[in-house]
Amino acid sequence: MSGTYPTPRSAWSPPNWPSPRPTGEGLEAWCYTDRFSYRPGDTVEVSAYTTAGHYSLTVVRDGARPEVVHQQTDLPGTMPDTPADAYAEGCGWPVTARVTIPADWPSAMYLLIIRAEVDGHAVENEHFFVVRSAEPGRRTPYALVLTTSTLISYNDWGGANAYRGIGDDPAVDIASPRLSMLRPLSRGFLRKPPGAPRNRYEEPVPPFWEPRYPVYEWARLRDYGRHHADAFWATYDRPFAIWAEQQGYVLDYLTQDDLDRDPSALDGYQCAILVGHDEYWSWRMRDAIDALVDRGGNVARFGANFAWQVRIEGTTQICHKYVPEEDPVFGTAEQHLVSLNWDHPLIGRPATATLGLTGFAGVYAGYGASAPRGHGGLQVYRPEHWTLAGTDLYYGDVLGGHPSRIATFEVDGCAHVVQEGLPFATGTDGAPANLEIIAMGPAVRYEEDHFAGTVPLGDPGVAAVEEYRGTQWVEREDGSRRPAYGSAMMATFTRGEGTVFNSGTSEWVAGLIHRDWFVEHVTRTVLDRLGGAA
Template identity: 30%
Template sequence: MTAINGYPARPSVRAGEVIRLHVATSAPRFHVDFYRWGTTPRHTGHVEWPGQAATPGRFDADWQWPVHEFRVPRDWQSGVYIAVLSVEPTSDSPALDSREARMLLVVTPAVPSGRSVLYKIPTFTYQAYTTAGGGSLYSASRVTLRRPGGGVGGPVKGLPDPYDSSSPRQTFAHWDAPFISWMEGNGIEGDYCTDLDLHEGRHLDDGYRLLVSAGHDEYWSAETRRNVTAFRDAGGNIANFGANTCWWRVRVAPDGGGLDCTKFPPGAPAGTDPDSSYDCPDHWWEQEPENALLGVSYRGGGGHWDGPRTPLGFTVTDAGHWVFSGTGLKTGDVLGRERALVGYECDGAAYEIDARGRPRPTGQDGTPKDFEILGIAPLPSDWNFAAREPMTCRRAATLGLYTAAGTVFTAATTDWPRLLATDPQVEAITRNVITRLS
């Protein structure tokens, strides 16, 4: 079997523009088939190019593989596209989440589309966990984006998900693909972008009412956060159907080709675990707590990474809120417990119990005082709570929202997309949030 793999020069391209695709193979010719992810993957195009061999590089430097230029058709709809590489044509439907011979490409609109929803693909987080070339942001402070991986097509760090073993956690297929399938299957039209686009100041001024993120959006640059905050302050809404969001700060190379993240305290010995360390230069919460934007932080929650966990759900604190419309839930009911909705990582806020017996934020961690806690899930003691400042309350996943100029909703658990297809109450809440905020 002839080996083949590749990567795009950047993770996104406007419809109608040229993208540079880097591919290495010893075959004299190879094929590329493009599929747009939606309710089901849809074949959108095919090209053939001459092959050229190249050797793998290191994790921290541009691999500089042979380049092929592809002009994306102007009529391609904005979305996530998977490029499937092969040396022999096939009529079989390929597995799109392969650990090799796949490239992820986000097509953004050629001009503002008039749609109200913009979905953010977390390519920085995908690349942080990619281990192609022998390293990731869990073993080094720098990685290149110009190597196989970044959502599909490369090996990733992390333990398997006992609730969904069909794909690794830190990949497009695991969190984003099911969420996008649900959106498009329910007639929710949106455009798509990457965090690199938002870092560069693209798209948020194009008339969108709602920015959506789902699953695991852990790595943010200061520019991405500043631009998203400005979007909120101008009246834009944010729906975060995930957790561990904006936990690490990254610096992006001027050409958009690499990420730096200083996780380890100065003078830390080799083998130090950054998740168990304080004084980490690029911990957002130690520098500028992400609570101020998102209402919650991973430091107020926790993680359970290995194996099945005690099933947890959110205890509903105000069933009369519009978020719960049509769910049938009553105050005191528990959302999603049977399917272990809370985990594998979740976010929370420092809280106290008010005179009515409801949790409300204290604000000591930067959470806005008007953040409404709509669901809460206190976490068991066997979860991971490394590197957190002392709190007077028990750590808990905290579902809720607040309004500044725009409204910010958080589902506070990475596993929200996993239940969309099977839990009608999770589905109803998702529809309520997107419909209202868009």
Template identity: 35%
Template structure:
């Protein structure tokens, strides 16, 4: 076995992090590289000696407790960004971890900041056995049936353990979480690339988080190619540094920023209300409320079990942000919600969908210069809509354009640009075996509508992805409503690129 973890996930140039290693075939070689449009190696070290330590049975909950193998000081010239840590043992086996390098203390390299969705990384990480979703090891070995595995999810997990490698170091050929073509006539449904997933023994959770060869990586590569400058921080940094965003004009959340802590959200709201811009190029954003303990060593995320798993004040509980107990549905800051959205082109979830937005408001500022007009499809060739999407309920106004219904925190002044049908799950009456892990539709129906009946659950199944924006306080929020926006940039889709450039311009992100 070769595995490693760091004592922290973010630091500034000149600061030091500890690397904890377990290796059977030592010594090891260390390589650290900044990853964006390319791979910039900043540090190598040979002859690293470390012991071989077992993984404790409760490593997922309480960490590994391995001793420090070495400490690494970030160079003064290490630019802000995502840094891939690669350890290779004497037998040639490699393992990955990472750190985020923030800008040097007291400085910013940009007026725009990219917030890495590291809370999502932690929620999906199942190294040691389980994650916030299920007993993944039991599920993957066939020892535990699916329903039992989900019941054995852990609500308290440790950051002091390695990351599952398919989460933290997906290979270059890893498939996207979308069916790249629509389902044929009476064709058996599938998800992503089943052959690749079987070959690599992919769990249902490996594709949903991480940087390398996923959404944030695609965004970083595109922005650097375009000459846009961003500082990098993590979700946890927004929790611990209450004034972090005050140095910036705009904050970007890309890909799958699903889990937000209370302090993180409070800071983003203060930022926007004070005149900041939030660009959400993501889907399923801020869906779950989480919290941190033990100076970042313990991550609490009980998901659906939030109010029954622990005896804490409601303000500290973890559950859906839209739960009435919090009086703070996520749509108040995001404009949209997964409660009104769902999946597209996965399994039987809109399996023959266009995978693009139908454009309605072609006069919106974001569409300037796009050559997009009413009724056009945006992103169908990418495909742009898949995996998870956020939306709202709406009705058509006298002008023939969709108007947001202010339900579940959705702001009345939301400007809807484009729409696509999505669903929160697969209809049990379709005749096909479900492939997408089910959401608790009864809970969502009760939370949003105060009615958890089967009829309302069926209503909740039917949703829409939205491309939208709204003004809040002195600031503004732009939300793509889809996890896949960065893949549109990676494909150099001219429509997606032009819209993104419009957002950059309006939100104060400059090119070098």
């Protein structure tokens, strides 16, 4: 390819905005747990750091009606040393408190809040743990699988994550291929106030405007982590869980980490639910989902951006992404486990084989300089499909348009053709032959730079992509390059007696937040059918 594509500094890497880590100055308090999930009877080991003389821990069972279930007060504060590369190797702090899970704690998401006070000033931060059911499937057919691998990848606590942080130049984003679970979380993944910005435009943008990223502006002003809206509980799973509880659905909880470590984690459940941004998966995690479908279970995915293979090695997550040749398994008998995008032929297991769609056929919409004036919803092509029963939606209608804008930020699609007004998967990317594309929306692979490199973008693309996936770029006649295009898709397929529903949109939950009648109706239809109630 000829020409030079200008790469402006990423909007998330302005100067003088360091990632959180202990400084020993002022009032600080952080904590983490030794695992992400536990069963009744297990003991949670908590490691804490605070500049205060004492601190407290509060455990809150979160959801539609948050409930304080445990407290420890007047714990002695300590300031253990923190390695410079804690993001990769973990903090190594000693255990300072323990919480034994009572037998009567139900499966749920539990927030662990650390609080310290000095001279009337207080600081709080939070971690989490999941309690798994002692009898999977007994009280509910649904298991909500929390996307811990995407959380690990975006958590920049300690100085780096899977996108940025290594090196001294904020204009150059260098990611860490190794990320530890044994560290605190940047603020905002677990708790933030209602109305915090999301990764999309809420209102129409005027002609000749410059892209802005309210999520970063808001986070910097209020001392939240810059990636607070990119992953996990506060942005995605919590709004879904609250809505589901209010609708009468009972949920058990698991994490992706459980799927990796325990092949039987989904045994007993009829329907695995995935919500929001589940970008990172391990081979064993996919095995667990595939096994569920193969035995006649179902998947209800209200999420998007299935993209990268990771490996879990102890308490470390590995992902080399754009430099797979640096992965120790590259060129070995274990090369299928190399940590890069699932659609690469080195792996031989395309994303579409598990969930029908792939992040690399969709990606961005209504975010930054990516389809900024699009309708933000999914245009209906198969109104007769069972997922749309009872909605009164017609061919060409838009599901989840303004203000819900469910098909924004990151979306998934597949290779397809349109024949006589209907989209059909070609299968060239591994999509199942019986995949039904129900609704679609436009997307771009990377943000379009109309500003000659003078305006920071959220994802302007990286040179390394061209080295192994050059087809993502399309040349213009003038020699410059623009991103190739993709699509958001809502789709289903079956394998044996199992069914997979895929919304193909990370922002589906925004339709529930906005109480969009159509989005709520489809969500109930999917849950009832795949959970066995319909």
